[in-house]
Amino acid sequence: MGDAHAPQPPRVASTPADHCPEAVPTPPSIAVKVLYALPHPVQYQSPMIRRLVSGGVELSVVYARGEQRFFDPEFNRELAWDRPLMEGYNSLVLGPSEDRSTLARLLADHARECGAAAVWAHGWSQPMDLAAWNASARLRLPLMIRGDSTLPGRRGGGLHQRVHRWLYARRFRRVAACLAVGSWNAAFYRAYGVPDERIFQVPYAVDNAFFQRQAREASSSREILRRSLGLEPGLPVVLFCGKLIAKKDAATLIQALSLAGPSAEARLLVVGDGELRLVLEKLAEDLIPGRARFAGFKNQSELPAIYELCDVFVIPSTYEPFGLVVNEVMNAGKPVIASDRVGCWPDLVRPGVNGAVFPAGDARALAEVLRPFLLDASLRESAGRASLEIINRWSFEEDLAGIQAALEFVRGR
Structure with a gap:
C-alpha cells in the first residue's frame, strides 16, 4: 500500500528534456526566473502562461498532476478538456502526491536546479499551494500569490472572521507580491493588511x-x-x-x-x-x-x-x-x-x-x-x-504588464 501512494518521479511535459523551462523567442524583459506551482493544468491558466512566456517572463511551471481525465463532482461527470493545456510552454509534473512536505521538498529541489529567484503560488489552501509557500520559506525566496478570495466570500460569524483576519494578515506579511485578479480581490488583500505597494493587478482573463x-x-x-x-x-x-x-x-x-x-x-x-x-x-x-x-x-x-x-x-x-x-x-x-x-x-x-x-x-x-x-x-x-x-481592455496583456511590474518590485526588494 505504501508503494501505491509513493510520489512518482517527476516527468517533464511539453517539448524539452530540460527540467527548467526557458522562455520562448522573445528575450526576457525581467531577469527573474519564477517557479510557478499549480495543482494541475487549468483551461484558463494555460493560455495566460503561454502569453507570459512569449512576452519574456521566465517561468518554470510545475504541476502536482498532469493533464488527464478527472471526475468533477459539481458537474457530476468525468471530464477532459478538449483544448491542449500543456502545449506552447515547458512544464514539469511532480506526480500525484498530496503530501505537502513531499511536494515542498520536490519543489525546493527543482527551484535550486533551475535557479529560480521567486516562487509563485496559486493560492494558500491546496496541498500544492502550501508546498509552494513551504519551498519559498526553505530557500528564502520571495513569494507571489494569486488567489481569488473576496470579502463577500468570507464564511462564519464575527468571531470566526476576526480570527481569520488575524491569522491571514500574519501570513500575508510573508508575501512579497499579491497578484489581484480583480477589484474585490484587491480589496480583500487591503482588508488583511497588505499595503498597496505590494498589490499588483493581474486580472482573471481568458484567451x-x-x-x-x-x-x-x-x-x-x-x-x-x-x-x-x-x-x-x-x-x-x-x-x-x-x-x-x-x-x-x-x-x-x-x-x-x-x-x-x-x-x-x-x-x-x-x-x-x-x-x-x-x-x-x-x-x-x-x-x-x-x-x-x-x-x-x-x-x-x-x-x-x-x-x-x-x-x-x-x-x-x-x-x-x-x-x-x-x-x-x-x-x-x-x-x-x-x-x-x-x-x-x-x-x-x-x-x-x-x-x-x-x-x-x-x-x-x-x-x-x-x-x-x-x-x-x-x-x-x-x-x-x-x-x-x-x-478588450481586460486581457492577457494586462496580466503581462502586472506580472512585469510585480517582478520589478520583487527584484528591487
Whole structure:
C-alpha cells in the first residue's frame, strides 16, 4: 500500500528534456526566473502562461498532476478538456502526491536546479499551494500569490472572521507580491493588511483572441445550431452556462423569466450539468412550460458558438469569486446581467452600459432588469458592443504588464 501512494518521479511535459523551462523567442524583459506551482493544468491558466512566456517572463511551471481525465463532482461527470493545456510552454509534473512536505521538498529541489529567484503560488489552501509557500520559506525566496478570495466570500460569524483576519494578515506579511485578479480581490488583500505597494493587478482573463475568433466563425452557422437545440427563430435567447448546483442559482433565473410578463417572450438555454438538473427541469416545466432547453455539458471548443447564439447572458450565482464565464461571453459581444454576489461585476459589468446587476436571489429584481433586454434588440446590440470594448481592455496583456511590474518590485526588494 505504501508503494501505491509513493510520489512518482517527476516527468517533464511539453517539448524539452530540460527540467527548467526557458522562455520562448522573445528575450526576457525581467531577469527573474519564477517557479510557478499549480495543482494541475487549468483551461484558463494555460493560455495566460503561454502569453507570459512569449512576452519574456521566465517561468518554470510545475504541476502536482498532469493533464488527464478527472471526475468533477459539481458537474457530476468525468471530464477532459478538449483544448491542449500543456502545449506552447515547458512544464514539469511532480506526480500525484498530496503530501505537502513531499511536494515542498520536490519543489525546493527543482527551484535550486533551475535557479529560480521567486516562487509563485496559486493560492494558500491546496496541498500544492502550501508546498509552494513551504519551498519559498526553505530557500528564502520571495513569494507571489494569486488567489481569488473576496470579502463577500468570507464564511462564519464575527468571531470566526476576526480570527481569520488575524491569522491571514500574519501570513500575508510573508508575501512579497499579491497578484489581484480583480477589484474585490484587491480589496480583500487591503482588508488583511497588505499595503498597496505590494498589490499588483493581474486580472482573471481568458484567451480573448480565441473566443472572439471562434464566435465570428460560428456566426454563419447560428441558425443551424439554433435548430439543433430546438430554439425557435425570432425569439431572444437567454443563456445560463454553469454547474447546476445550488450556489449557481439557476432557479432564480427560471423564476425571473416566469415573472417577466407575456410581452417579454424569450427562450432559456441552460448549458451545464450537475446534481440539480432534474429539479431545475421540473421547475422550468412548471413555471415556463416549453420555454427552456437543457443542453447538458459543453466543452471549451463548443462554447463560443453557444455564446454567439445567445442574446443575453445571465449569471445569477449567490456567490461567485470571479466568474470567468462572463469574460468568455463578453468576447462574443453580448450583454451581461449579474447578481451582486458575482466577483467580476465591479470590473466587467457596467449597469446601463453593457448590462445590469441585481440583488442575488431576488427573482423579481432580475425580471425587472432583464425585461428591457428582451423587448429591445437595439439595447442588446449596443450593450453587446460595449461588452466587447470592455473585455478588450481586460486581457492577457494586462496580466503581462502586472506580472512585469510585480517582478520589478520583487527584484528591487
